[in-house]
Each structure stands twice: as C-alpha cells, then as structure tokens.
Amino acid sequence: MLALALEWLNLLARCTHVIAAIMWIGDSFLFMWLDSSLAPPSRKREGDVAGELWMVHSGGFYEVVKRRYLAPAELPPRLHWFKWEAYTTWISGIFLLGIVYYFGGGLFLVDRSVSAIGVPAAIGVSLALLLAGWLVYDALWTSPLARRPAVAGLVSFALIVALAYGLTRVFSGRAAFLHLGAMLGTIMAANVWRRIIPAQAHMLAATRAGKPVDVTYGERAKMRSIHNHYLTLPVLFTMLSNHFPGTWGHPLAWASLVSLVVLGASVKYVMNFGVRSNRWIVLAGAVSFVGAVTLAVRAGAPAASASAYRGDPPVAFAEVQAIIARRCVTCHAAKPSNPAFAEPPQGVRLDEPQRIVSLAPRILARAVVTETMPLGNLTGMTPEERRTLGAWIAQGAKIGSTSPR
Numbered sequence: 001m002l003a004l005a006l007e008w009l010n011l012l013a014r015c016t017h018v019i020a021a022i023m024w025i026g027d028s029f030l031f032m033w034l035d036s037s038l039a040p041p042s043r044k045r046e047g048d049v050a051g052e053l054w055m056v057h058s059g060g061f062y063e064v065v066k067r068r069y070l071a072p073a074e075l076p077p078r079l080h081w082f083k084w085e086a087y088t089t090w091i092s093g094i095f096l097l098g099i100v101y102y103f104g105g106g107l108f109l110v111d112r113s114v115s116a117i118g119v120p121a122a123i124g125v126s127l128a129l130l131l132a133g134w135l136v137y138d139a140l141w142t143s144p145l146a147r148r149p150a151v152a153g154l155v156s157f158a159l160i161v162a163l164a165y166g167l168t169r170v171f172s173g174r175a176a177f178l179h180l181g182a183m184l185g186t187i188m189a190a191n192v193w194r195r196i197i198p199a200q201a202h203m204l205a206a207t208r209a210g211k212p213v214d215v216t217y218g219e220r221a222k223m224r225s226i227h228n229h230y231l232t233l234p235v236l237f238t239m240l241s242n243h244f245p246g247t248w249g250h251p252l253a254w255a256s257l258v259s260l261v262v263l264g265a266s267v268k269y270v271m272n273f274g275v276r277s278n279r280w281i282v283l284a285g286a287v288s289f290v291g292a293v294t295l296a297v298r299a300g301a302p303a304a305s306a307s308a309y310r311g312d313p314p315v316a317f318a319e320v321q322a323i324i325a326r327r328c329v330t331c332h333a334a335k336p337s338n339p340a341f342a343e344p345p346q347g348v349r350l351d352e353p354q355r356i357v358s359l360a361p362r363i364l365a366r367a368v369v370t371e372t373m374p375l376g377n378l379t380g381m382t383p384e385e386r387r388t389l390g391a392w393i394a395q396g397a398k399i400g401s402t403s404p405r
C-alpha cells in the first residue's frame, strides 16, 4: 500500500518537477538568447536602451526593447517576474529526493559495495550537502575573489571535482550523480531567491522612490543568472544519468561525472556563441565527451566481451536460475517479496526461465558489466556469481545444457 502511494506521489512530483524545470530552463535560454541578440536601437528611443530586437512567433510580431532603468513615471502597472518556475522546480525536486532516496529504506541512496554508511547518516549527508553547497558557493562569489571570475571559477570547478570524488565514495553511483546535480540545482534556485530577485526588487524600489539606481545590483544579478545558465545542462545531464547505469556503474564514475559537468557547460557555450567562438571551450567539451565514453567503455569492456570467459567451464541453466532466484527475484517477480516494490521494478520479471533468457543482454549490462544490479547489492551478490552469469551469457544464454567450446 505504502509502495503504491509512493509511486503515485512520485509520478505527481516528477511531472511537476519536469514541467517547472522546462519553464525555468526555457526562460533562462530565452533571456540569454535575447541579451545576445539585441541590436542597437534602430530609431530614437527614450531612456537608457541596452538594445532592441524583433521576433515573429504565434502569428504575430513582437518588439522587445531592453531598458537598464525606468523613470518612476514609466513604471508599468504590471511587470512580469520570473521566479516561481525556479521555486517550483526546487520544491518538487526536494520532494522527489525524499520520495525516491529517503523513503523506502534508502534503497537507491546507499550501496553496500560502496560504503557502510547507514541510511539515516546518508540522509544527513544529503541534506547537509544541499545547504553547504549554497553557503560555500555564495561565500566564494561574494568574497573579493569574485572580482577575478577566472580564479573564482577555477576554485568552484576544483570543488566540484572534489565533491564528485567524495560523493561516489559515500552514496550509490546513481545517488552520487543525482546529488551533485541536486546541489547545483539548489545553488541555482537560491541564486534566484537570495540574489537575483532581491537585486531586482532593490532596483525597482529605488526607481519607485525616484532615487538613482545602483547599477552594480543589476550587474551582480546578471552574473548569478549567467552561472545559472551554464549550470542548466550539467544539472540536466546528472538528472538523466539515472537512466544510464553505464555512466555511474564503474570505479572511475567520479571522472565521468566531472566530464558530464564540463560537457554540459561547454555545449551551452557553443549553443550560445557557435562552434568557432572559443576553440578551448569546444575542445574541453569534445575531450570531456570522448573521456566520459572511454571511461565507461574501458571499465565495462572486459566483462562484456565473450573472450573474457573463454576458459570458463560450461554453465548449466539451473545454476543461473538459482543465482537469479537468490539475488534478483525478491524484487523482479510478479509479486516482489521486497516490501519497497508493489510491482516488479520497470516491469522486469526474472521469475521464469524464458524471461531470464530474453533479458540476458540487460542482465549482462546491469549485473555483470556495470554491477548496478542487484540494487545497492542488497541481496549480497558475489563476484563469482557475476562471473557465472557472464560466462553463461558468453556461452549463448541457453536454457538447454551448453556444450564446451
């Protein structure tokens, strides 16, 4: 009953999260694009104009003029703000983090083959990380070091690398990736809440009071907006990585995680300024992409190739079935005995011979190559058992007896 309720809450929170994130990221992309597409005013306009542009969309023409200030008398009756997209994304994200990672016994949070940390302690680390991530980031970017963005940027990057390493030593690979993303996402939402919106509110209040507007407020808000903008794709990649165990199911997963972050930021840069804009950034993106793929392939290739099992004795199906019954069927059965699951996860059932045979490629990928199944190695699968499964698959994954080659 609880498992079913959690599944529906999960669906609700996930839809809210994805929809709000689309709106937030869409705004971020649109406004960055607007700023970079502004042209000098084509005719005389009032006030301090940063630029203008024309667009055609939705069956009409839109004229946009960006003004740095408004005179008190010019304040429109209705001014549109963009903040609830960010807040909703964050709130639904935290809710989802709770449903998926904290409840249900922390199945996705910890992995016994990674660390012996208990679930309550892991939840503590998770919450502390989200808070500390913002405090450290904000302290760094309000410190005198922020006046040298290249240095502050390098320090931030070094912290991300250290965290990627540390998190993959504490959480399951999946949770480590997700947590780096959740921390960056928290920084982004806090940027909106604590820095960008207050700066805009301050500018507006000064305008209303007819006082001169301090431009540094706008500039600082813009800097945080730019950070947010370049974090969008790294955060998205970490969120999607959940579906790709090859990215986090190997010993150098921390390096894959760093590669994904670099890749995301550089892809965004190229989207903004084109391939020919800055060859170092294009190079960094290409290297990180090739690096991430190479790391995953190198880690997985030995166990994935049939030649690795050449000398192994023939494996009888009965042996395979016994291993699966011991290690997998608590979750992957029509009615799982593990109380966390009302249904077999992803509809995957391994409780009948034919199902095992047809899922052999996925069994190889999850239980042998990436070792991301059994989930958190809850059922204590041994390396010998993984090898037996690998050998059976290399020998053709047959139900009948296999003859030695």
Ligand code: HEC
Pocket (backbone or CB within 6 Å): 107, 324, 327, 328, 329, 330, 331, 332, 338, 345, 346, 348, 359, 362, 363, 366, 367, 373, 374, 375, 378, 379, 381
């Ligand atoms: C404690 C519960 C649990 C156990 C035990 C478990 N799994 Fe899973 N399995 C899951 C969950 C949850 C998912 C969905 C999330 C995911 O894909 O990581 C899943 C998904 C899968 C998938 C589908 C996703 C894909 O990548 O194709 C396969 C195949 C799979 N498991 C194989 C196995 C095998 C083989 C074993 C035994 C060696 C096993 N599982 C043991 C919980 C479990």
